[in-house]
Amino acid sequence: MTVESALLKQLLSHGDFDTWNRLKQHYLPEGDYQKLWKVVDKHVHKFQAMPSFEDLHYEVRSPELEEKIYAIEAVETEVPAYELLEYLKDQFAQSEILTKIETYLDDTIAIADAKENIDYLQEIVVQVQDRVDTAKDNDPIDEVELFDSEEDLAKRMGLGLNQDYDISYTFSPKDLVIVGAQRGHGKTFTCCNIALNAHVRGRTSLYFTIEMDSRQILQRMAAIACEVPLKKIISREGLYQKDYNKLGEWWANRFEGGKELLSQYNLFDDFDKFHFDLTKSCKLKEEAQLDIHYDPGLTLAKVIAIVRQKKIEYPDLGLVVVDYLNQVRRHNAPSRSGQYEWAEQIEISKGLKSLAQDQEVLVVSAFQTNPAGEVRFSKGIEDAVDASYVIEHWGRAEDCIAFRCKKMRSNEQRGFVSQIDWDTLKIGPHTAQDPDEREEMREKMQTTETYDDL
Structure with a gap:
């Protein structure tokens, strides 16, 4: 018994329309499973309801696919469909990640620098997220509070x-x-x-x-x-002592102990030295x-x-x-x-x-x-x-x-x-x-x- 077979058995046996809507075709292996997904999807769009196994036997004409339907119908499981879907998503995500990492190891890692390697790994995350629905389930309606908390x-x-x-x-x-x-x-x-x-x-x-x-x-x-004035800061011309004092106080306030260090400098002449010492000691x-x-x-x-x-x-x-x-x-x-x-x-x-x-x-x-x-x-x-x-x-x-x-x-x-x-x-x-x-x-x-x- 596979996760795919158990999930389809529960969906079709119980007419679980909500879980079906969250099952994407590419979660299933290519071949009979994806062909069966298309048959069920066509039925859902036509009749606005999940098909039964009897419906599928009438609608499917391929002997191989009909044999797969009989095999799924014979599966015995008590695991709810929504749990099986989560298992299938985990399985699919793992497969996607491993496939992309294998490609990365074969084609990229040996010639890419550190930044390129990090960028590629970050892209793998986004590409897999595009293919897997990881949105959290909604809270039960009876638990939703009317007002936002004070926090x-x-x-x-x-x-x-x-x-x-x-x-x-x-x-x-x-x-x-x-x-x-x-x-x-x-x-x-x-x-x-x-x-x-x-x-x-x-x-x-x-x-x-x-x-x-x-x-x-x-x-x-x-x-x-x-x-x-921004122009004075960019050109470093026309800045008065009071300007340096304000800039130095703001600059120092970003650092732990910055204000204590600030008092030791005449910022009009020593702002660069102040910055250097600030970043080294704080x-x-x-x-x-x-x-x-x-x-x-x-x-x-x-x-x-x-x-x-x-x-x-x-x-x-x-x-x-x-x-x-x-x-x-x-x-x-x-x-x-x-x-x-x-x-x-x-x-x-x-x-x-x-x-x-x-x-x-x-x-x-x-x-x-x-x-x-x-x-x-x-x-x-x-x-x-x-x-x-x-x-x-x-x-x-x-x-x-x-x-x-x-x-x-x-x-x-x-x-x-x-x-x-x-x-x-x-x-x-x-x-x-x-x-x-x-x-x-x-x-x-x-x-x-x-x-x-x-």
């Missing part, structure tokens, strides 16, 4: 971009939020603001960056946190940390693997930022339609949502829009998200930035407009007047005055 409510976070908006709009540690803009219109500095705000609230933020390296991201975060704090992972070839497999690792390293991990979604690849294999294949982008979005749910961490990702403010490459990426915003701003002509809400799953669909300091790129926390609304109000007032004059 769950405490884990909710706002974006930190507008204090008024955050009163009514917070996100759970299972949500996926995306923020879109055209190229060069503020995706990265918005993500930096969000990551920094979670850090300030005492939660660790993990930031994945593809286009900018770790230093460039840290420079933006430092400018925002210390309210020092270690990064284990809580409320800013962790940045730079990888121009970022894949979903790497994101998943690193988040799982960091979740152990930082139990307080509260936010994962992916900058940005359209450039993340599912795996390193070349795409037939290029890097931005629409189907792959949808899968990346679904993958990030699954990551948020599995690891119970809020995920925020930037995405690229076209000039009309619509999702570029594939509108389907918004299907899996809990909230979607599009950035609109007027450059230095207006000290404000608007976030137009395009989707909101669990609240009213409403965006916000916040103040912004264009020198430091700090967004919020205060609300600003929408320039479009202000112009509309001015036009109405002028129209009213003209009417009164008449």
